[in-house]
Every structure is written in structure tokens, then in C-alpha cells.
Amino acid sequence: MFTLLKTEGRARRGRFETVHGSVETPVFMNVGTAAAIKGGVSTLDLKNLKCQIELSNTYHLHIRPGDEIVRELGGIHRFFNWDRPVLTDSGGFQVFSLAQLRDISEQGVVFQSHVDGRRIFMGPRESMRIQSNLASTIAMAFDECIENPSPYDYVKRSVERTLRWLHICKDEMERLNALHDTINPRQMLFGINQGGTYDDLRLWHMEEIAKLDLDGYAIGGLAVGEEAEVMYHIIDVVEPAMPRDRPRYLMGVGTPCNILEAVSRGVDFFDCVMPSRNARHGHLFTWQGIINLQNNKYERDGRPIDESCDCEVCRNYSRAYIRHLLRAKEMLGMRLAVMHNLYFYNTLTERIRAALDEGCFAQFKQHYMDILGRRI
Amino acid sequence: MFTLLKTEGRARRGRFETVHGSVETPVFMNVGTAAAIKGGVSTLDLKNLKCQIELSNTYHLHIRPGDEIVRELGGIHRFFNWDRPVLTDSGGFQVFSLAQLRDISEQGVVFQSHVDGRRIFMGPRESMRIQSNLASTIAMAFDECIENPSPYDYVKRSVERTLRWLHICKDEMERLNALHDTINPRQMLFGINQGGTYDDLRLWHMEEIAKLDLDGYAIGGLAVGEEAEVMYHIIDVVEPAMPRDRPRYLMGVGTPCNILEAVSRGVDFFDCVMPSRNARHGHLFTWQGIINLQNNKYERDGRPIDESCDCEVCRNYSRAYIRHLLRAKEMLGMRLAVMHNLYFYNTLTERIRAALDEGCFAQFKQHYMDILGRRI
Numbered sequence: 001m002f003t004l005l006k007t008e009g010r011a012r013r014g015r016f017e018t019v020h021g022s023v024e025t026p027v028f029m030n031v032g033t034a035a036a037i038k039g040g041v042s043t044l045d046l047k048n049l050k051c052q053i054e055l056s057n058t059y060h061l062h063i064r065p066g067d068e069i070v071r072e073l074g075g076i077h078r079f080f081n082w083d084r085p086v087l088t089d090s091g092g093f094q095v096f097s098l099a100q101l102r103d104i105s106e107q108g109v110v111f112q113s114h115v116d117g118r119r120i121f122m123g124p125r126e127s128m129r130i131q132s133n134l135a136s137t138i139a140m141a142f143d144e145c146i147e148n149p150s151p152y153d154y155v156k157r158s159v160e161r162t163l164r165w166l167h168i169c170k171d172e173m174e175r176l177n178a179l180h181d182t183i184n185p186r187q188m189l190f191g192i193n194q195g196g197t198y199d200d201l202r203l204w205h206m207e208e209i210a211k212l213d214l215d216g217y218a219i220g221g222l223a224v225g226e227e228a229e230v231m232y233h234i235i236d237v238v239e240p241a242m243p244r245d246r247p248r249y250l251m252g253v254g255t256p257c258n259i260l261e262a263v264s265r266g267v268d269f270f271d272c273v274m275p276s277r278n279a280r281h282g283h284l285f286t287w288q289g290i291i292n293l294q295n296n297k298y299e300r301d302g303r304p305i306d307e308s309c310d311c312e313v314c315r316n317y318s319r320a321y322i323r324h325l326l327r328a329k330e331m332l333g334m335r336l337a338v339m340h341n342l343y344f345y346n347t348l349t350e351r352i353r354a355a356l357d358e359g360c361f362a363q364f365k366q367h368y369m370d371i372l373g374r375r376i
Numbered sequence: 377m378f379t380l381l382k383t384e385g386r387a388r389r390g391r392f393e394t395v396h397g398s399v400e401t402p403v404f405m406n407v408g409t410a411a412a413i414k415g416g417v418s419t420l421d422l423k424n425l426k427c428q429i430e431l432s433n434t435y436h437l438h439i440r441p442g443d444e445i446v447r448e449l450g451g452i453h454r455f456f457n458w459d460r461p462v463l464t465d466s467g468g469f470q471v472f473s474l475a476q477l478r479d480i481s482e483q484g485v486v487f488q489s490h491v492d493g494r495r496i497f498m499g500p501r502e503s504m505r506i507q508s509n510l511a512s513t514i515a516m517a518f519d520e521c522i523e524n525p526s527p528y529d530y531v532k533r534s535v536e537r538t539l540r541w542l543h544i545c546k547d548e549m550e551r552l553n554a555l556h557d558t559i560n561p562r563q564m565l566f567g568i569n570q571g572g573t574y575d576d577l578r579l580w581h582m583e584e585i586a587k588l589d590l591d592g593y594a595i596g597g598l599a600v601g602e603e604a605e606v607m608y609h610i611i612d613v614v615e616p617a618m619p620r621d622r623p624r625y626l627m628g629v630g631t632p633c634n635i636l637e638a639v640s641r642g643v644d645f646f647d648c649v650m651p652s653r654n655a656r657h658g659h660l661f662t663w664q665g666i667i668n669l670q671n672n673k674y675e676r677d678g679r680p681i682d683e684s685c686d687c688e689v690c691r692n693y694s695r696a697y698i699r700h701l702l703r704a705k706e707m708l709g710m711r712l713a714v715m716h717n718l719y720f721y722n723t724l725t726e727r728i729r730a731a732l733d734e735g736c737f738a739q740f741k742q743h744y745m746d747i748l749g750r751r752i
Contacts, residue, residue, distance in 0.1 A: 040416035040707035044692060065675065065700040073678050073696055080693045204480070207612060248678035299441065302449050316457045320449055323440040324411070331707055 013356035039338030059091035075135030135183035188215035279337035289376035389732035417713030435467035451511030511559035564591035568669035650716035
């Protein structure tokens, strides 16, 4: 259940209650695709990093270790020892981006596993069954992710099919949740808005999915290469049609500035691989801007990544040491860098929430928009 | 200063006091070659893993990031944030095994860096200077590591030179420790016994280095491919000539059974990459024997690696989960496996010490010799 605690303009401060505890929003979900955060970060670490909700992936866990195995072991929470909420992405994005695509039909998609090449079929029912086996807190609807730009007619047919799939997802989840041996009978469903970069299709689709009274609504198919302004525009187009009393999730976004912009447009949930991916290349977020630890100037720099940061990494290790680890390709370098960046993102949303609580989000945003994106 | 607390047969229970705190022996040193434990394990983790003393490498740190940089940052303890003892290997072994060897002379060795190919010279003075810059607790003497077997005449000339180098190392350390800006003016020196597999050369060399009144004595040049029985025999040959009131260190050893055998022959210090290297391949030590987590039978095994182990990994994660991580090549899999194996080794020496304290080491050894080496 979502409670809107406060608003400032279109920005929202909320609380989302689930069977695995509540989530304070706006929130950044930490991505652990295959039930593990890249960079050797465990669920024990996530608690120290202020992570409220973890995101795993239906496609990856279906392929390996297999959702039946996760189910047999008691569901994903027991599998990776995490008692807070987990959102599972539906696999739609991965089926269309990672797998070798074979055939898409009204029923779903036949594709080849990127691991061992075997043929797999996934449609809305299969995605729901897998997510029920995983027993995540929140399941995402199975959708078609199309490239931007795609031809109008194709996008129109695609969103119509994605809408039909959503009806199937909802029915199938109700059926699965009612089974006597379902691990999480209170699993929730978020629908995903699609429609490429066409305002009318986006809006029509959002209005249609809003009618289904789902637990939350996501905007998908963005942050796939289009300009940030296009993304902000799409949010502006669809946001008025999103139910006020349900959380809104902008999938795969983004930079700190993207998050500030999207919060100001009424978005509550985010996820992105950027903090961990950038960390592995030495790109670290600080409250003064972005530093590249590969830079020679950090070779003898005994200061922490960010002197104003109180994460475990900044309290214990220097730029010079982490730079050395990254250059020596020591796993520990990636781990420390990823931990700092995730802590930064989780602290960013924590500070956004505090600013909203205090009614000064506009100033907070204005102040940090200039700072957080610059390379120092 | 080394205090012999108790003996049982030739096995010794001791305490080694250093400027960075004391070490209870027998002890297993945890190897962090480039100032980082492989598998994404930090110095903060090492404390949770019951590590008493960390081992880093002169050669690797000289090549990268450079010992002058470590010195500028306050020495290795500040560099990687560790306040307990650090032993630095002298670089001798690495120069002779890793680098492309160019030329060995009375002065030392000219070789090519394995990182960028540049020509580097290292002899006893250079090794001592680098180790003084690193400011480790214990420096190892610079020696020539020869292959087993090598011709008698070559080994004889080599150990004679290694003895001359040791005199230089001792003088150079005294000089460096006396400089006003030396970071650790109480750095200690361990000599290294060599002599291949020739009893007379081994014994002669040990008798000669024992005369130098060093802080400790190592047996080097073993565990490089010869049979375990050969190694035990060499310990039997040289041990009577090792000063009783100084710690004895068997370099690069070994399996749990090797350690039990060597402790029973009077060895106090050990180091080995085996726990971390094996972990990365899914080979995990337990108190019931060695398991290979890659094995299919662990696919649905919700039990910890070792039900009798109280390490953080066994308290929180299952065989099935760690197996999944290793198969998915998630760094976290390596991290968890390495942490368990290091904890096992540190607990093994802890239990050896307890058995010595209680006067039942012989029974302890007999019981576990049959168990710890078997694959289950």
C-alpha cells in the first residue's frame, strides 16, 4: 500500500508498505541481476549501504540457477538472505536485448538463452509463474521493449499487445497468489507503460493500464539512448494519467541529475546499473562532482573518495589505495568503488526525502543539479 | 621478541611480540600480495576472519604502486588500513619465478617487470630499502630461489651467495632502521634457509644463518613441486639447527595436513595462497573434508558450506547460493568462498594452539590428519 506523505510541486514523498517491510520513497533500488550485486557486494553489505529494496531479474534467474531451484530453496529472500523487499524485473527487457530473438507472437517470445543457447519460451504467463516461484515482493508485468525510435505503426501494435499481456499477467498473478503452496501469496504487480517516443501512444497506454488498479506503475522503454530531454518530456506526458495513490517507477534511470529531474516530475522509484558499472571503471560520485580515480593526480592522494562521505569505504580507505587496487585489477578495488557509489545513490535519495520532508526540495535540486553532474 | 610458551614433542606454542602487536603461534599468515587479498577481501574483513598477520610482497609493491608512493602515504599499514603485523616477502621468489630473468650476479638480479617490461635491478640492499619504505613489521632477507632439483654445485654456490646477501641485508636494515625518517625503525629481519634438497647444504646454511642472531628464521625453497615427504625430511634435517628462541617460518605451506605435520616438526609460521586459490575454483575446506561446490549435488543444498563453522559466510549463505554465484561468475561467489577458506585456515591454527595449550596436539593431529585431506 502506498501512502503519499507530502508533495512539493509534483515531487512526492511517500511510503510503500509490503509484506517484506516498508519502503520510503523516492527510492533507488540496488541492482543485483542474478541475485548478486556486481563487485562482490552481498545482501549483508546492502544493509550497511542503506539499501531499502533490491532488484533482481526474472530472465537471468530463470536461466541460472533456475526459478524452480530458487522456489525449492524457499524463494529469493531465503536464497540470498535478504528480508527486505525485492522487485523482480519481468525479463521483457532482457529477452529483447540480451537473448537471440527468434520469434515474437501473441503468446510471447521464443528465444535462445545467452548462456547455453537452449530455446526458451516466455510470455506473460511464464513470466508471472517464474516470478511467483522466485516469490519476489513486487513482480513486473511482461512487456515488449522496443528500440527508440521505432516506426509508429509497429509501436502501436506493440503497445496494444503489451496491454493484452498485462491483462493476462494480472489474471495469472491472481491465480498464482491464490494457490495453497505459493511462497508469497501477497506478491504485487506493477504495470509498465510503453509507447516509444509517441506522446499519443504513451498517454493512451498509460490511461489503459491505469484502469487495471495495479499496485504500481512503471515507465519503461526509456533511458535506452534517447536524449534526456525526450525522457523528461515523456514523463511530463504520462504523469498526469498515473494514479496519484500508486508508486511510479522510472525504469533504468539514471544519473543523479536524471533522478533529481524525475523526482521533480513525480517519480518515486528508480533503478540503474550506473553506480556499479561506473565504479568498476573508477568513476566515483561525490557531493562535489564525479571523480575519475584512474587519473594520475590521485596516485598519492591519501584522502578518502569523498571527505564529506561517511560510508565504510570513505572511513577506511584512500583514493591512492583504491586507485592502486583498480590499476592492479584487484577485485577489492571494484568492491570498494561499487560500495561507495551505491552508498552515494542511496544517500542521494535519502537526502531527497529529507529535503521533501523539510519542504526545500526545489532548493536542494537547484543546488545539486549544477554540482553532481560535473567532472572534477 | 619470541616467547616459547609450551612444547609438545617438537611442536611449539609461542607468542611473537612486535611493534604492531603480538602474534600467537602457530599462525597462518593471510596472503595479500599487492596489499589486497584476492577475492575482494579487505583489511576490515581480515579482522572478522581472525587474521593475526598479513603478508604482502616486496616485488609486487615495488612494481605497483611503487614503494616510494607507499612510503609517502605513511607506509603499508596506513596504505591499506591495518594495524596488526605485516610480513613482507623479499621479492626473491617472485624475481626468480614471475619476472623474465635477465642476469644474476654477486650484486643481485636484473629482470624485466611482468607488468610493463621495464628493466629493474634488485639485490639485497634494494630489497631492504623497498621493505623499509613499505615499513612492514617483518622484512624477509633477499635470497635466490632455485628449482628442485638443481645440480649440487649450483645449489652450493647459490646458498653461499644467499648467505653473503644475508649479511648485507642485516647491515642494510640496521643502517635503514637508524635513519631519522624511517617509518618503522623497529623493523625485524627473518633469514631464509636454502639448499635445495641437499641435506648437507641445508644444514650448513642453517647453521651459518643461525649465527647472525636474526629475529626469525624461515625455510624457503620448498613446496615448489617436490613430494611432501621430501619437505618433511628437510624440516627434520634443519630444525635442530634453528634457534629455539626464534620463530620458524615454513614459506608457502600448505595444505591443512602439511601444516599439522610441520607444526609437529617445530614450525611456527605459515603462509599459502591455497585457501584463496582453491576457493576461487569452488574447493572449500570443512572440518569433515574438502568439498567441491561445482559438484551437481550442491545445486539444491540449502545448508551452509560447513554446518559446524561459525564464519559470516556459513552463518548467512547456502551451498546452493554460493555455487550459483561461482557458476554465474559473480565476484561475490569468490569473495564468499575465499572468506570461508581463510576463516578455516585461521581457525585451524587457532585450534592447533588450543590443542597445544591443552597438551593434546598429538591426538588433535592424529584425528584430523585422516579427515582434513579427504574429498567428500
